[in-house]
Amino acid sequence: DQQVKQNSPSLSVQEGRISILNCDYTNSMFDYFLWYKKYPAEGPTFLISISSIKDKNEDGRFTVFLNKSAKHLSLHIVPSQPGDSAVYFCATFLNQAGTALIFGKGTTLSVSS
Amino acid sequence: DSGVTQTPKHLITATGQRVTLRCSPRSGDLSVYWYQQSLDQGLQFLIQYYNGEERAKGNILERFSAQQFPDLHSELNLSSLELGDSALYFCASSVAPQAYGYTFGSGTRLTVV
Numbered sequence: 740d741q742q743v744k745q746n747s748p749s750l751s752v753q754e755g756r757i758s759i760l761n762c763d764y765t766n767s768m769f770d771y772f773l774w775y776k777k778y779p780a781e782g783p784t785f786l787i788s789i790s791s792i793k794d795k796n797e798d799g800r801f802t803v804f805l806n807k808s809a810k811h812l813s814l815h816i817v818p819s820q821p822g823d824s825a826v827y828f829c830a831t832f833l834n835q836a837g838t839a840l841i842f843g844k845g846t847t848l849s850v851s852s
Numbered sequence: 853d854s855g856v857t858q859t860p861k862h863l864i865t866a867t868g869q870r871v872t873l874r875c876s877p878r879s880g881d882l883s884v885y886w887y888q889q890s891l892d893q894g895l896q897f898l899i900q901y902y903n904g905e906e907r908a909k910g911n912i913l914e915r916f917s918a919q920q921f922p923d924l925h926s927e928l929n930l931s932s933l934e935l936g937d938s939a940l941y942f943c944a945s946s947v948a949p950q951a952y953g954y955t956f957g958s959g960t961r962l963t964v965v
Contacts, residue, residue: 773953782854782942782956783895790950828895832949838908840885840954844894 742766743831745843754852758816762829762843767810769831773840774803774814777826786827787814819850855879856957858943864963870931873960877924877945883907884926885946885954886918890939901926933964 744763752758764772770791775783789796789803789812796803802815816823826845833839855878865871877884886898888911897910901920912918915933920926930937940961944954 771950775953780958782856782944782958784854785953785955788951788953830953833897834908838883838885838900838949839897839910840949841897842895 741843742769742833743829743841743843745827745829745846747846748844749847749849751849751851752819754821754850755818758814758819758823758848758850760814760816760827760829760846760848762812762814764810764812764831767807771832772803772805772812773830774801775828775830775842776823777828777845783828816848819848821850821852824848824850854955854957856943856945856955858941858957858960860960861958862961862963864965865933867933867935867964869933869964870929871933871962873928873930873941873943873962875926875928875943875957877926877943878947878955881945881947881955882924883946883949884920884924885944886912886926886928887942887944887956888939889942889959890936895942898928930962935964938962938964 773788774786777783805812828842828845830842857876882903885900888896898912900908918928940959942959944956946954
């Protein structure tokens with residue numbers, strides 16, 4: 740049973756607009772969440788993380804929002820660029836020791852110019 | 853270049869055979885993680901080693917085994933291969949997983965025919 744769910748397999752956005760990628764999780768004990776980006780033929784690349792003690796973390800064009808009561812997080816990319824086209828995974832740790840990072844199935848973002 | 857090196861990049865083998873995938877973590881990282889990415893299952897955590905010791909186990913089949921050597925490189929051994937084992941196998945390493953997640957290699961694509 741999936742503990743981290745990305746319910747939208749794909750998202751298409753125009754260049755310059757906002758991209759919003761969503762992720763739901765099942766266990767309220769999860770305390771760190773991460774987003775990864777993956778290009779074809781490459782390994783996933785760490786993008787941004789958020790601790791459960793925060794509700795927002797920002798890094799340049801990327802902002803992650805965490806809603807603990809809804810067990811939901813989202814990644815906002817503003818403005819979106821064609822180079823952002825990739826598969827985005829949300830992830831969390833199964834335990835507080837930082838082992839066993841588990842991933843959602845990913846959302847493929849396509850940004851058109 | 854992420855600093856995590858995986859060899860070989862591609863591997864084609866027949867059912868019933870055994871293969872070994874190799875991973876060198878980033879310099880200074882003591883933890884190595886193995887993941888399997890198949891089309892329908894997304895990124896699945898297999899196993900973690902820390903400084904030569906097994907630390908955490910995920911959905912790793914009994915036909916699969918891993919080890920980490922004194923120089924910290926790791927090998928994932930897959931035996932009695934089946935068609936369903938065809939996937940991308942990623943290795944990752946970390947220094948501060950909660951803050952920076954894992955750093956992934958570019959993967960080994962295994963095709964079982």
